[in-house]
């Protein structure tokens with residue numbers, strides 16, 4: 001990773017322009033994409049991409065130099081940086097964490113009801129004798145996890161880039177070895193994959209607001225002296241592993257049953273659908289730019305095929321799909337319902353039969 005651009009890092013958050021920040025990120029090998037002026041969400045799609053559904057992979061806007069589809073547009077191409085931030089200096093800057101080999105811990109300090117003690121650190125029961133009075137935020141749960149492992153909390157890790165957010169949270173940036181496992185993004189409240197309550201993980205399929213970005217809520221300000229991410233500590237890599245964050249490059253396919261162990265067809269239907277539902281739920285990691293509609297469409301299309309072959313009932317499918325969609329986009333339930341209905345009916349024209357079915 002090139003380091004020569006370190007000197008151009010904004011020491012004082014108020015002086016760097018978004019263009020400077022974008023070039024600094026690209027110089028570090030991190031693909032960047034525009035954020036809406038004054039906001040932490042991606043810049044708007046073009047009208048065609050806003051109005052008609054298609055996957056970012058099938059979109060011609062990127063080759064035409066447009067920034068549609070959030071972090072999918074992220075690039076290190078200097079001509080695009082010139083065209084985007086050079087010409088639109090009010091755009092903010094996001095980094096697509098996956099292709100940048102970054103793992104960023106997003107520690108929240110929001111006031112929220114503290115959940116049951118067994119939901120604070122997924123997979124780690126916290127004994128009744130542990131006094132949790134005063135526990136209020138992701139700073140506390142991450143400190144608790146670190147203490148259990150005999151480590152310093154990442155929030156206090158002054159060897160790495162840390163960025164204070166306008167809402168009082170903290171982004172702790174780490175880089176992962178390029179040859180190491182890729183990690184999925186997660187939100188701390190997810191019942192499926194989470195590191196700690198009020199601590200989100202931003203990596204594959206997620207983006208992060210860059211240091212020195214200004215929004216209407218305030219500035220993302222680097223703290224301490226470190227201005228580059230340190231290598232992800234081994235103990236945190238172990239915790240990400242333990243909590244199911246590594247991404248398996250396992251395609252969703254129907255596995256023929258092993259001889260002598262016939263798997264009930266219904267169970268196999270769920271096995272096929274579950275990773276697709278997980279992808280929908282994982283869109284909760286970011287408010288936009290996660291290809292939510294595309295993923296929901298894919299899951300519902302597959303469910304339609306399973307209904308058509310009798311492996312799933314229509315109401316089971318709708319319950320599973322609606323729950324996944326609402327977990328990721330609670331305010332878009334009407335949109336989700338429309339996507340589910342149309343994809344279920346499209347998928348029904350292609351019944352999914354399992355190979356080797358008795």
Ligand SMILES: [Zn+2]
Pocket residue numbers: 045046047048049050059061066068
């Ligand atoms: Zn477009």
Ligand SMILES: [Zn+2]
Pocket residue numbers: 048049054055056059060061068069
């Ligand atoms: Zn598009």
